[in-house]
Amino acid sequence: MSDKTDELFLQAREITDPQERADFLAQTCQDDPDLLARLEQLLKDEAQARLFFDETDDGEAGKTVLADTLPDDSAAGGEREGQWIGRYRLLQCIGEGGFGSVWMAEQNEPVLRRVAVKIIKQGMDTREVVARFEAERQALSMMDHPNIAKVLDAGATNTGRPYFVMELVKGKPVNRFCEEWKLDMEQRLLLFGEICAAINHAHQKGIIHRDIKPSNVLVTLHGDRPVPMVIDFGIAKATMGKLTNRTLFTRYDQFIGTPAYMSPEQVGMSGLDVDTRSDIYSLGVMLYELLAGSPPFDPKTLLSAGWEEMIRIIREVDPPSPSSRLSTTADDESEKIVARLGANPKKLGRLIQGELDWIVMKALEKDRSRRYESANALADDIHRYLASEPVMAAPPSVSYQFQKFFRRHRLTLGVAVMIAVTLAVATAVSTRAAIRATRAEREVTRLLDEAKVREVELTNAVALLKESTEELSSHMRRLLVGRWEIHLKFDEESLKKNLKNYESSGFKSLFTGPTAEVSSQVELKEDGAATGETFPSLVQITRFLTPLPDKEQIREGRWDLVKQQGKRTTVNISSRNQNGFRSVDEFTLTVIDSGTLLMENTAWADGPIKPIITFRRMR
Amino acid sequence: MEDRNVVKGDGFNVESGFEDSGPDSQPGVDADQELLPALYQELRQMAVAKMARERPQTLQATALVHEAWMKLDGQRFGNRAHFFAAASEAMRRILVDQARRRKRLKRGGEFERSDYVESRISSPLKDDRLLLVHEALDELERQDARKAQIVKLRYFAGLENAEIGAMLGVNEKTVRRHWEVAKVMLFQLIRKS
Numbered sequence: 001m002s003d004k005t006d007e008l009f010l011q012a013r014e015i016t017d018p019q020e021r022a023d024f025l026a027q028t029c030q031d032d033p034d035l036l037a038r039l040e041q042l043l044k045d046e047a048q049a050r051l052f053f054d055e056t057d058d059g060e061a062g063k064t065v066l067a068d069t070l071p072d073d074s075a076a077g078g079e080r081e082g083q084w085i086g087r088y089r090l091l092q093c094i095g096e097g098g099f100g101s102v103w104m105a106e107q108n109e110p111v112l113r114r115v116a117v118k119i120i121k122q123g124m125d126t127r128e129v130v131a132r133f134e135a136e137r138q139a140l141s142m143m144d145h146p147n148i149a150k151v152l153d154a155g156a157t158n159t160g161r162p163y164f165v166m167e168l169v170k171g172k173p174v175n176r177f178c179e180e181w182k183l184d185m186e187q188r189l190l191l192f193g194e195i196c197a198a199i200n201h202a203h204q205k206g207i208i209h210r211d212i213k214p215s216n217v218l219v220t221l222h223g224d225r226p227v228p229m230v231i232d233f234g235i236a237k238a239t240m241g242k243l244t245n246r247t248l249f250t251r252y253d254q255f256i257g258t259p260a261y262m263s264p265e266q267v268g269m270s271g272l273d274v275d276t277r278s279d280i281y282s283l284g285v286m287l288y289e290l291l292a293g294s295p296p297f298d299p300k301t302l303l304s305a306g307w308e309e310m311i312r313i314i315r316e317v318d319p320p321s322p323s324s325r326l327s328t329t330a331d332d333e334s335e336k337i338v339a340r341l342g343a344n345p346k347k348l349g350r351l352i353q354g355e356l357d358w359i360v361m362k363a364l365e366k367d368r369s370r371r372y373e374s375a376n377a378l379a380d381d382i383h384r385y386l387a388s389e390p391v392m393a394a395p396p397s398v399s400y401q402f403q404k405f406f407r408r409h410r411l412t413l414g415v416a417v418m419i420a421v422t423l424a425v426a427t428a429v430s431t432r433a434a435i436r437a438t439r440a441e442r443e444v445t446r447l448l449d450e451a452k453v454r455e456v457e458l459t460n461a462v463a464l465l466k467e468s469t470e471e472l473s474s475h476m477r478r479l480l481v482g483r484w485e486i487h488l489k490f491d492e493e494s495l496k497k498n499l500k501n502y503e504s505s506g507f508k509s510l511f512t513g514p515t516a517e518v519s520s521q522v523e524l525k526e527d528g529a530a531t532g533e534t535f536p537s538l539v540q541i542t543r544f545l546t547p548l549p550d551k552e553q554i555r556e557g558r559w560d561l562v563k564q565q566g567k568r569t570t571v572n573i574s575s576r577n578q579n580g581f582r583s584v585d586e587f588t589l590t591v592i593d594s595g596t597l598l599m600e601n602t603a604w605a606d607g608p609i610k611p612i613i614t615f616r617r618m619r
Numbered sequence: 620m621e622d623r624n625v626v627k628g629d630g631f632n633v634e635s636g637f638e639d640s641g642p643d644s645q646p647g648v649d650a651d652q653e654l655l656p657a658l659y660q661e662l663r664q665m666a667v668a669k670m671a672r673e674r675p676q677t678l679q680a681t682a683l684v685h686e687a688w689m690k691l692d693g694q695r696f697g698n699r700a701h702f703f704a705a706a707s708e709a710m711r712r713i714l715v716d717q718a719r720r721r722k723r724l725k726r727g728g729e730f731e732r733s734d735y736v737e738s739r740i741s742s743p744l745k746d747d748r749l750l751l752v753h754e755a756l757d758e759l760e761r762q763d764a765r766k767a768q769i770v771k772l773r774y775f776a777g778l779e780n781a782e783i784g785a786m787l788g789v790n791e792k793t794v795r796r797h798w799e800v801a802k803v804m805l806f807q808l809i810r811k812s
Binding site for chain 1: 748796797799800802803804805806807809810
């Protein structure tokens with residue numbers, strides 16, 4: 001396409017008035033009908049193109065636009081208006097979700113009527129689903145209640161997906177209805193009572209819903225009276241089968257969209273079969289939501305928590321009562337709640353606190369035997385509340401609370417008890433412990449003595465190895481290169497004994513501590529030079545014992561590896577005084593480990609005073 | 620041309636043959652055919668490694684391309700324009716392969732081994748639309764190579780208009796205008812097909 005076309009198109013699309021735009025096009029394309037046609041087509045297609053490419057609309061718009069371009073198994077599900085599914089002609093898609101889609105459809109045999117057709121999306125064993133539905137069909141047909149939408153038929157589409165045909169119900173999910181019509185609490189409770197009655201009817205016929213949630217309870221206005229209709233009876237059972245493993249759960253998750261309404265026994269793998277009390281739990285969740293504005297567990301949190309954690313929450317965590325949920329509502333949430341409930345959360349909380357809390361929490365008991373035994377019992381309690389009669393539900397007793405507390409904190413309590421017992425025992429034996437401490441002290445002294453003996457043994461071993469020497473290797477030299485901390489330790493007793501003038505000699509002043517020890521640092525270089533500010537003091541000490549002719553301070557030294565055998569190396573350290581007088585001392589280095597060297601003045605090895613010199617590598 | 624054929628036959632296992640790009644009307648920014656197989660592999664390996672290491676829900680295709688740029692900067696791929704041109708083409712192929720595979724699985728080929736990792740790269744478009752765009756893109760390239768280039772850089776390399784402009788030596792506004800027109804042209808091509 002030429003730049004001119006681009007330019008004109010971009011200009012023309014800025015003109016919003018159709019007449020003006022037509023004028024503009026006519027004027028610019030006076031003698032070019034092709035260009036005009038091209039531009040008009042571009043302008044015409046622009047809106048659709050934008051929908052097609054717009055990622056923010058989650059693909060919905062693109063789907064409609066290209067419904068006829070897309071292949072049959074596209075995300076739209078392939079069903080189209082006017083298409084026949086069995087005896088039903090699809091008229092209009094009235095809902096779409098994770099489970100599939102719901103259509104308004106027309107049936108003309110045996111009677112002409114409108115129905116709802118729910119087409120389950122791919123991913124389930126269709127034959128199994130239909131078979132399970134057929135098995136339940138007899139029971140389903142026994143249900144006859146004004147607040148229950150009948151499921152009429154089930155089958156498989158020609159693309160092999162299961163579908164269910166239901167009485168067509170027009171209405172809003174109960175939570176949205178309450179919100180939009182701003183029902184007050186009494187109206188909500190009355191409406192909920194009717195839902196309970198419908199569920200109770202099904203229970204009496206032996207049918208469990210298994211998937212009670214607001215979107216399955218649609219409410220319509222008959223005159224000015226809200227009428228609830230429970231839909232999808234029998235479908236959950238047919239599509240879910242037994243929830244015994246994770247795979248099925250994934251399927252369930254696809255189908256339902258949220259586990260927030262599922263009872264603990266439904267998510268658990270306890271092997272308990274789901275019975276009518278599971279529906280009571282789901283009713284409890286719904287009542288909770290109608291009173292507090294949100295279900296006890298946030299559906300998003302549950303879904304994002306992961307499988308194990310989700311099960312744990314549903315099975316173990318006790319949600320806050322509806323009133324405490326309301327009273328702890330954050331301020332920024334508050335507005336949303338006001339919109340949902342039509343009242344101030346704090347005020348509402350005070351109203352609910354007490355009996356209504358008890359009713360909801362009784363329906364939500366984790367242990368199903370503690371729930372209401374029937375939907376009617378739940379409804380009765382609500383009616384009692386409305387009539388200001390005492391309700392059956394009661395606040396949990398102290399002993400029950402304690403039991404719950406104990407169950408919840410088994411581990412913590414266990415540890416606490418253990419500590420208490422330990423303390424008691426510890427007090428009793430503390431006297432004996434004192435005796436033991438004395439014994440331990442003695443033991444330590446003995447070990448210390450032993451360690452001293454070992455040290456002597458080591459020194460002796462070094463002395464024994466002294467005779468044998470070997471050629472020096474560059475390896476050893478490299479090993480010695482680096483900064484070392486030199487630690488000299490003299491046996492003070494032998495010093496005192498052997499140096500008559502020890503105390504006054506000044507020798508003692510060279511030592512840093514009370515013992516005859518001195519530390520200094522030295523750096524040994526590859527070329528054999530040894531530098532270090534305190535290095536001379538080392539030499540000075542050794543000189544002190546065999547005095548240099550000139551007592552002037554020595555500034556530097558040199559070390560030379562002379563001989564090596566095994567881990568032992570003979571080193572010559574030569575030092576020079578200011579007058580250039582040179583003195584050489586021979587030392588033996590023993591590598592204890594890569595970071596420690598033991599150094600011995602070979603010349604004194606047999607003398608009376610033997611320092612233990614340790615080199616420790618500095619990092 | 621010979622070189623390209625060699626590259627195609629040289630272990631470059633894309634599921635279907637790709638048409639050669641249109642005429643080289645944008646020298647220096649056209650995807651270098653020699654880089655493609657290397658980048659294709661590189662991006663896939665990075666996706667595999669990332670999946671194993673971080674276990675994210677999905678990988679962002681465009682983030683992957685940018686990460687590859689940080690990692691491979693200047694090593695083999697020359698300048699930025701050169702790299703992103705090649706990378707957008709490589710990512711296009713990866714996403715198209717992935718979409719096709721998923722589609723096949725949907726059609727009932729359950730027993731086919733699916734590349735778990737690869738199918739988790741999130742694409743800028745839904746599978747069906749991605750494939751439609753992919754097919755139309757070759758035709759757009761023949762009609763207007765620059766627009767096709769912009770679409771690729773935007774969609775598959777995730778570049779901003781300003782970056783694309785800098786790369787093609789035009790200003791941001793020009794890129795945006797090309798994109799506006801390219802969308803309509805692509806849509807028309809898709810509908811025609």
